[in-house]
Amino acid sequence: MKRGVYRTYRPGYPPAVTNSERSFFGHPGGLAILFLTEMWERFGYYGMRALLILYLTAAAAEGGLAMSTADAGAVYALFTSLVYFLGLPGGWIADRYLGQRKAVLFGGVLIALGYFAMAVPSMVAFYAGLGLVIAGTGLLKPNISAIVGQLYAAEDERRDAGFSLFYMGINLGAFLGPLVCSWLGEKVDWRTGFAAAGVGMCVGILVYMAGQRRLGDAGLRAAPAERPESSTLQLRQLALGAVLGGVALAGVAAAWGLGWLVPTAESISNAFGVFLILLVLVFFAWLFRTGNWTPTERGRLWAIVALFVAAAFFWGAYEQAGSSLNLFARNATDRTIGGWEFPAGWFQWVPALFVILLAPVFAWLWTRLGSRQPSSPVKFSLGLLSVGAGFLVMVAASVRSAGGAKVGVGWLLATYFFHVVGELCLSPVGLSTVTKLAPARVTGLMMGVWFLAAAVGNYLGGRVAGMYETVSLPTLFGIVAGTTLLAGIVLALASPRVRRLMGGVR
Numbered sequence: 001m002k003r004g005v006y007r008t009y010r011p012g013y014p015p016a017v018t019n020s021e022r023s024f025f026g027h028p029g030g031l032a033i034l035f036l037t038e039m040w041e042r043f044g045y046y047g048m049r050a051l052l053i054l055y056l057t058a059a060a061a062e063g064g065l066a067m068s069t070a071d072a073g074a075v076y077a078l079f080t081s082l083v084y085f086l087g088l089p090g091g092w093i094a095d096r097y098l099g100q101r102k103a104v105l106f107g108g109v110l111i112a113l114g115y116f117a118m119a120v121p122s123m124v125a126f127y128a129g130l131g132l133v134i135a136g137t138g139l140l141k142p143n144i145s146a147i148v149g150q151l152y153a154a155e156d157e158r159r160d161a162g163f164s165l166f167y168m169g170i171n172l173g174a175f176l177g178p179l180v181c182s183w184l185g186e187k188v189d190w191r192t193g194f195a196a197a198g199v200g201m202c203v204g205i206l207v208y209m210a211g212q213r214r215l216g217d218a219g220l221r222a223a224p225a226e227r228p229e230s231s232t233l234q235l236r237q238l239a240l241g242a243v244l245g246g247v248a249l250a251g252v253a254a255a256w257g258l259g260w261l262v263p264t265a266e267s268i269s270n271a272f273g274v275f276l277i278l279l280v281l282v283f284f285a286w287l288f289r290t291g292n293w294t295p296t297e298r299g300r301l302w303a304i305v306a307l308f309v310a311a312a313f314f315w316g317a318y319e320q321a322g323s324s325l326n327l328f329a330r331n332a333t334d335r336t337i338g339g340w341e342f343p344a345g346w347f348q349w350v351p352a353l354f355v356i357l358l359a360p361v362f363a364w365l366w367t368r369l370g371s372r373q374p375s376s377p378v379k380f381s382l383g384l385l386s387v388g389a390g391f392l393v394m395v396a397a398s399v400r401s402a403g404g405a406k407v408g409v410g411w412l413l414a415t416y417f418f419h420v421v422g423e424l425c426l427s428p429v430g431l432s433t434v435t436k437l438a439p440a441r442v443t444g445l446m447m448g449v450w451f452l453a454a455a456v457g458n459y460l461g462g463r464v465a466g467m468y469e470t471v472s473l474p475t476l477f478g479i480v481a482g483t484t485l486l487a488g489i490v491l492a493l494a495s496p497r498v499r500r501l502m503g504g505v506r
Contacts, residue, residue: 027162028151030218033211035169038144040204041108042173044115044197045083045137046352047181049322050345052076053465054330055190063190067265069327069469074269076323077462079130081276084458086138087451088283091146093139100143100150100219101212107143108205110136115198119191129194142451147219149435159432164363167428168356173200175352182345266466273459280456283449293439296503300437303377303501304446306494307430308453310380313487314426315457316464317387317480318419321351323465324476325394325412332401332473334408347412354420362424376433376502377495383426384488390418391481398473437502 024032056072058064067075094103114132117125148166152159177200185193284305293301329335330344366373374382397411430450438446467476491498 024165027158027165030151030211030215031148031162031166033208033214034144034148034151035166036211037104037108037204037208038166039169039173040200040207041111041137041140041144042170043177043180043200043204044111044173045133045177046174046348047177047200048115048118048133048194048197049080050178050182050326050348051185051190051193052079053323053326054186054344057327058190070466071265073323073462073464073466073468074265076465077459078265078269078272079134080319080322080462081272081455081459082134083137083455084141084451085276085455086134087142087455088138088449090138090140091142091446091449091451094143094146094219100147101215103139103143104147104219105205105208107136107139107141108201108208111140112136112198112201112205115194115201119195119198121191143219145450146435147215149432150218151215158367159436161363161367163428163432164359164366164424167424168359168363171352171355171359173352175349175356176200178345178348178352182343182348186343186345269463273463276456276459280452283452297439299501299503303498303503304434304437304449306491306498306501307376307380307433308449310377310384310487310491311426311430311450311453312456312460313484314380314384314387314422315454316460317391317457317484318423319458319461320391320465320480321348321416321419323462324468325415327465327468328394328398328401328473329412332398332406333412334406347409347416350413351416351420351423354417355424358420358424359428362428375495375499376429377491377498379425379429381488381492381495383422383424384484384491386418386422386425388481388483388485388488390415390422391477391484393418394477395474395481398477401473 023029024035053072053076054064056065056067056075057069058066060066065072090103090107094100098106110132114129114134114136117129117132120126120129145166148163149159152162177197181193181196183193184196288298288301326344326348329347333344333347335341335344335346393411393415397407397415400411401407434446434450464476464480
């Protein structure tokens, strides 16, 4: 490594301190700290996620909860969706009150407490742990990505490559987490696997606290409100929303107590799905009506809407990895090697391994192409087409598994390869593009919008997995493949219009 000087200034934030510090593969040294913090956070999340639907559906004699696939899919959908959904308020809180730096720290602490609660042999503690993980991830995820964006000047051409390196850190954790937690959870004890996720998050917290100096002023303070009256209006709107939410919760509690409402995992998940769709519509309507956007900013917001829809379709397919593809690995894949059966959750580290191998290639490719690289909308369309191709492979695999036959591991490996190629075209590019399109005064909030797309996708993916036992697998996987391929074609045709809306941002 060599020493270098970088300015971490972004308009709308206090000027960053220029520090002379070690660089990270030619990038600001603070990227190394964020790389490692996110790596350990993802170690915990993907380690726990590899176990979740298997634990929910495992027989009671095996220590599981013996849920039906439909109920387990509903719980999985609700959890994975809320994890990303709370990125929206998490980004807003950081923008207005905490700053991204504190939000990441507080979120990490909540996540660690949540995993340790899931390791306690109590159903109350288990669900409370899920709630803590949801709240903590909502604070950490959008804001650590926003800090990465603040390490670079707006015109710095290293930005996309930097996000690709950051994304490699994410996937290094996603590789190690299932490898360790699946082994402990499936072969030793489910709750030991959850506890291992908590240990990983604690390591991430220690790394983050030790590396504060290398971040300069990035994410240190909340962004100043454009106008005091605007901030006051937002506080009033937040208070009104909290009151209305409280009244709604009280009404639901009263109906439950009177016996008018008997909630089930599926009914709660259904209600949340309706709420999520309505919230997306209301949020974007509110966003366009407030904020005093310039014409250029308004056009860029429309571009974010287009990329939001594309990302939701993508994540709805891609996130089948932890649900329907995880069940396929357990039920329909031959996992024996020399008479020993490896954990089904070990397939969950395959996508991360592909990302680790391919992320440097994509980082080099975008840097090499420079101004000649495809625009963000075109990259998004390539991502959708690739994930759709992966599900075409699963259609063929599910036909071969008809009648209870088990297929070789190559089918899932091929599927995950296509998915990762799509992921590298879309996900790190999406993170980078949103930080460039978002007005600086609402960077954290707009990163929350990006993770809201992941929330919608995760919800759809979980509910699709709930049909695993009620719809034939060729039909199920065929619907997913057709939907994503069609979305990719539509976006490719619309990409020139979306590029114009981006107002010069590539």
